Amino acid sequence: MAIAITDHTTKAFDADLLELTRMIAEMGGLAERQLIEAVDALVKGDRAHGERVVLADSLLDARQRDVELKAIATIATRQPMAIDLREIVGILRIANELERIGDLAKNIGKRVDGLNGELMPRKALRGVAHMTELALHLLRDALDSFAEKDGTKAIDVRNRDEEIDAMYTSLFRELLTYMMEDPGTVAFGIHLLFCAKNIERMGDHATNIAEAVYYMVEGHAFANERPKADATSGMTIAFNTSH
Amino acid sequence: MAIAITDHTTKAFDADLLELTRMIAEMGGLAERQLIEAVDALVKGDRAHGERVVLADSLLDARQRDVELKAIATIATRQPMAIDLREIVGILRIANELERIGDLAKNIGKRVDGLNGELMPRKALRGVAHMTELALHLLRDALDSFAEKDGTKAIDVRNRDEEIDAMYTSLFRELLTYMMEDPGTVAFGIHLLFCAKNIERMGDHATNIAEAVYYMVEGHAFANERPKADATSGMTIAFNTSH
Structure with a gap:
């Protein structure tokens, strides 16, 4: 009888875990969608589209709460072993990261309004679009590594975050130059920088x-320090005030 | 006997809860300290100080992990009732918010390097310092509302976040004007804007x-939508290109 009960508990736990995994996949899909929609609205300068992205963020917030409550109910009722607890802790952390990616997409959606100008070169917008592609790939691979429980794929994601950081650094430099050469681009440039920074941070969350x-x-964290290539926080560049 | 066991479990649970409450108070103190130190380094342009803030962030990260593991172990071993679970869920959320405040302070610490110039008016730095004071008050009151389990104080914090948002909006406008009038201030101004935005976000986390x-x-969320006064994400201002 005792074995039967344990079996039953294990099966119930496995069902809970399966449901949590499905919820994370759903949140991952929502987060990807929000990033795509936000940058689409940004590139097209479509304010109504930007507003829809802002409104849709509450769905991702609600899903994170659902994961949190489901995870805690699972722990409370199934009393899982240490290794299973580790899986649930991981799921809680991933839901949290996805919610933060959603917040950043929402912020890009908000900025579409401020970017409603024609002064910034298309090249800068293309830079943001390119960063977005990289961030999406990284996010998808991170979600795949979760679905497949693939530690090697996870290490690969960690190593590739550098590319986004490097692209952000170069875009930062480029936008700064535009702004200093033509003060009419300052307001637009700042909004675009904040958007680029948001995408760079999404890479960190992935x-x-x-x-x-x-x-x-x-069962343990990555061995060595994460590589970092965003050098803009300490960046001072030569001023060109002679225009 | 059954009652004795229940008593014992309740006492053990209360001790766990007390320990978690202490850990949150400690994290709160660390987060406050990081914000104070980061802005101090910023205002004085002290790079070494900024670097110390960056390094100290890992302590806050570690403390959040400790809270998370302790909370989950408590749920797994004590099987708390719904109302006690709610308290632990709240503690997990608060630890997460404090860790995010730490990340934002760290980012300000990183930017001290980039702000090593004399071009930006002291007035703008004072604006950031003033925002910091407001954010610190809000954070302290939020932590007090937790320590005292005071729902009225919590509502008060929610209502006061608007002040920080309004101050950020005004500082954003001011910095934009400087940058457009004097392109030599663009690099400095952008770093300062990112710092101000970080402080505004700390208000959100409080x-x-x-x-x-x-x-x-x-047992339920705030009734009405949180008031918001940060209007900068949609801000376009009249350009002054005639400098």
């Missing part, structure tokens, strides 16, 4: 997801 | 803490 997956699979 | 407290005390 990496955090990969770290959570690695921890779930391996 | 409000999130207040919301978590309110939920713990009342």
Whole structure:
């Protein structure tokens, strides 16, 4: 009888875990969609589209709460073993990262309004669109590493975050130059910089997801410090005030 | 005997809860300290000080992990009732918000390097310092509302977040004007804007803490939508290109 009960508990726990995994996949899809829609609205300068992105963020917030409550109810009722607890802790962390990606997409959606000008070169917008593609790939691979419980794929995500950081650094430099050469581009440029910074941070959150997956699979954090290539926070560039 | 066991479990649970409450107070103190130190480094342009703030952030990250693991172990071993679970969920959320405040302070610490110039008026730095004071007050009151389980104080925090948002909007406008009038201030101005935005977001996180407290005390979220006064994301201002 005792074995039967344990079996039953294990099956119920597995069902809970499966449901949580499905919820994370759904949140991941929503987060991807929000990023795509926000940058689409940005590039097209479509304010109504930007507003829809802002409104849709509450769905992702609600989903995170659902994951949190479901995870805690699972822990409270199934009393899982240490290794299963680790999986649930990882799921809680991933839901949190996805919610933060949603917040950043929402902020881009809000900025579409401020970017309603024609002064910034298309090249800068293309830079943001390119960063977005990289961030999406990273996010998808991080979510795949979770779905497949693949620690190697997780390490790969961690290593590729550098590319986004480097692209942000170069875009930052480019936008700064435009703004200093033509003060009429300052307002537009700042909004675009904030958008680019948001995408760069999404890369960090994708990496955090990969770290959570690695921890779930391996039982310990990544061995060495994460590589970083966003050098803009300490950036001072030569001023060109002679225009 | 059954009652004795229940008593024992309740006492053990209360001790866990007390320990978690202490850990949150410690994290709150660390987060406050990081904000104070980061802005101090910023205002004085002290790079070494900024670097120390960056390094110290890992302590706050570690403390958040500790809270998370302790909370989950408590749920797994004590099988708390719904109302006690609600308290632990609230504690997990508060720890998460404090960790995010730490990240924002760290980012200000990083930017001290980029702000090593004399071009921006002291007035703008004073604006940031003033925003910081407001954010600190809000954070302290949010933490007090947690320590005292005071729902009324939590509502008060929520209502006061508007002040920081309004101050950020005004500082944003001011910095934009400087940058457009004197392109030599663009690099400096952007770093300062990112710092101001970070402080504005800390106000949001303090409000999130207040919301978590309110939920713990009342069992439901704040009734009406949070007031918002940061209008900069949609801001386009008249360009002055005639400098």
